[in-house]
Amino acid sequence: MTAGTIVTMVITIGVIWGGLLFVLVTALKKERSKEQ
Amino acid sequence: MSEKKEQFTSRWGMILAVIGIAVGTGNIWRFSRIVAQNGGGSFLIPWVIFLLIWSIPLIIAEFAIGKATRKGTVGGLAMLAGERFAWMGAFVGFVTTAIMFYYSVVAGWCMKYLTSSLSGSLLTTGDYISLWESFTGGYEPILFHAIAMAIGGFVIYKGVVRGIERTNRILIPSLLIILLTLAVRAVTLRGAMDGIAYLFTPNLEMLLDYKVWLAALTQNAWDTGAGWGLILTYAIYARKKEDIALNAALTGFGNNSVSLLAGITIFATVFALAPGEGIKELISGRGSTNTGLAFIFLPQLFGKMPGGTGLQTFFSSIFFLGLTFAAITSLISMIELSVRVFSDLGLERKRALWLTLTLGFLLGIPSALSLTFFENQDWVWGIGLMISGGFIAFAVIKHGADKFRREAINGEGSDVQVGKWYNVIITWLVPAQVFILIGWWFFLAITEFDREGWWNPFHTYSVGTCLLQWGVIMTFFVVINRFMVRRIFQRSTEVS
Numbered sequence: 001m002t003a004g005t006i007v008t009m010v011i012t013i014g015v016i017w018g019g020l021l022f023v024l025v026t027a028l029k030k031e032r033s034k035e036q
Numbered sequence: 037m038s039e040k041k042e043q044f045t046s047r048w049g050m051i052l053a054v055i056g057i058a059v060g061t062g063n064i065w066r067f068s069r070i071v072a073q074n075g076g077g078s079f080l081i082p083w084v085i086f087l088l089i090w091s092i093p094l095i096i097a098e099f100a101i102g103k104a105t106r107k108g109t110v111g112g113l114a115m116l117a118g119e120r121f122a123w124m125g126a127f128v129g130f131v132t133t134a135i136m137f138y139y140s141v142v143a144g145w146c147m148k149y150l151t152s153s154l155s156g157s158l159l160t161t162g163d164y165i166s167l168w169e170s171f172t173g174g175y176e177p178i179l180f181h182a183i184a185m186a187i188g189g190f191v192i193y194k195g196v197v198r199g200i201e202r203t204n205r206i207l208i209p210s211l212l213i214i215l216l217t218l219a220v221r222a223v224t225l226r227g228a229m230d231g232i233a234y235l236f237t238p239n240l241e242m243l244l245d246y247k248v249w250l251a252a253l254t255q256n257a258w259d260t261g262a263g264w265g266l267i268l269t270y271a272i273y274a275r276k277k278e279d280i281a282l283n284a285a286l287t288g289f290g291n292n293s294v295s296l297l298a299g300i301t302i303f304a305t306v307f308a309l310a311p312g313e314g315i316k317e318l319i320s321g322r323g324s325t326n327t328g329l330a331f332i333f334l335p336q337l338f339g340k341m342p343g344g345t346g347l348q349t350f351f352s353s354i355f356f357l358g359l360t361f362a363a364i365t366s367l368i369s370m371i372e373l374s375v376r377v378f379s380d381l382g383l384e385r386k387r388a389l390w391l392t393l394t395l396g397f398l399l400g401i402p403s404a405l406s407l408t409f410f411e412n413q414d415w416v417w418g419i420g421l422m423i424s425g426g427f428i429a430f431a432v433i434k435h436g437a438d439k440f441r442r443e444a445i446n447g448e449g450s451d452v453q454v455g456k457w458y459n460v461i462i463t464w465l466v467p468a469q470v471f472i473l474i475g476w477w478f479f480l481a482i483t484e485f486d487r488e489g490w491w492n493p494f495h496t497y498s499v500g501t502c503l504l505q506w507g508v509i510m511t512f513f514v515v516i517n518r519f520m521v522r523r524i525f526q527r528s529t530e531v532s
């Protein structure tokens with residue numbers, strides 16, 4: 001794998017899966033605070 | 037089947053249902069082919085950008101319109117843009133319903149291959165092209181189309197909570213488990229890393245090619261469910277305290293995460309089991325409308341998997357089970373959209389369902405019998421979706437983008453506040469993307485797909501066929517605009 005491949009992999013997976021994880025955690029926190 | 041006002045029971049129930057809309061067969065078979073054709077990693081960068089400037093802004097708009105108006109596409113757009121524009125909402129609803137007619141046929145194909153795989157007959161077939169051609173050339177697709185419509189109809193009959201929510205609570209996690217299982221198997225095959233490297237290797241020359249950017253925008257427009265009116269329909273059943281912005285982001289990122297997972301699985305499998313010619317097969321997109329990959333090429337590869345017949349049958353079966361789940365969860369949302377519009381127009385919900393199922397079955401038969409007809413409908417209404425996205429953006433602009441943002445998006449229940457950047461995207465970027473996309477696809481039709489007969493309305497991939505079919509439908513809805521408005525708002529007044 002070239003450096004370009006690894007950089008693209010990190011950017012794509014970081015933004016898509018990282019973005020999903022970030023939004024999911026934020027939503028969980030907000031939902032919990034709404035319940036309280 | 038009651039007419040009482042139902043709501044999703046929780047945020048997660050609603051999110052799973054909306055992800056069920058977005059995740060369809062296109063995530064699994066179209067995404068991989070388009071990535072392969074557009075230089076692997078070079079495609080992924082614009083694909084991520086257009087998720088942020090096309091899909092998520094339109095998903096936010098749909099969530100907000102549905103939750104604020106509590107009406108389907110016709111009433112929702114009329115309330116937002118003004119009664120004169122109810123026909124635009126009707127067009128949005130019709131485009132998605134026209135897609136439902138042939139999407140049910142696709143769901144039927146997936147079911148047929150699932151049953152063939154489970155019975156063991158699929159992997160013993162030597163000639164997958166003949167198998168596909170003899171299946172689609174016969175009458176069997178009508179039977180499976182009927183079964184798909186019946187399953188979708190049953191779910192809608194059970195209602196929002198016991199039908200839509202419960203089905204998605206089971207099918208979407210199951211689909212994710214299936215995809216993860218397939219992904220683990222794929223990446224542990226010898227040679228799989230070459231496929232993953234191809235998927236993520238950028239080609240700087242292609243990154244500067246405008247065609248790659250247009251392909252990425254098209255994939256987001258078709259694949260995320262943004263601009264279809266489906267998310268608007270489910271948002272009608274959102275709780276009053278339901279958030280919009282975070283839920284829209286969850287939908288967009290969730291959908292593209294599934295595409296990425298499916299892409300890793302397919303590239304790893306193709307490079308491991310068909311080194312050399314595999315990527316050519318992916319790029320060629322043999323078979324009509326993406327079907328070559330799923331129904332001809334992948335069954336061949338499952339037959340080459342190490343581990344013996346038992347494991348081959350297992351992986352082939354769960355692949356088609358996943359495709360079936362993806363198709364069914366999207367199909368039920370299309371049925372619900374149509375049922376909701378008919379209900380808003382004054383039809384009792386049960387009758388609206390029967391009408392939708394009858395029309396859906398009858399008008400899907402031509403696509404079940406003829407792949408040429410199927411391809412024409414996919415072409416006409418696939419591009420029609422971009423007009424739908426434009427109409428939704430128009431309704432927001434007509435209402436006042438900033439007012440819409442403050443009152444509908446950032447209103448009661450919002451967990452995060454959407455900033456003024458949203459006004460710029462929905463007012464300028466989304467309409468610009470609509471014009472560029474439609475112009476681009478028509479340019480392709482004139483210069484590549486049908487140079488001689490691009491104007492001919494009876495050619496499959498012509499500009500003429502789009503203009504004729506859109507024109508007929510739009511004219512009809514403009515003529516009955518006043519009738520629709522009277523039916524919807526008179527009924528609302530009576531109910532309230």
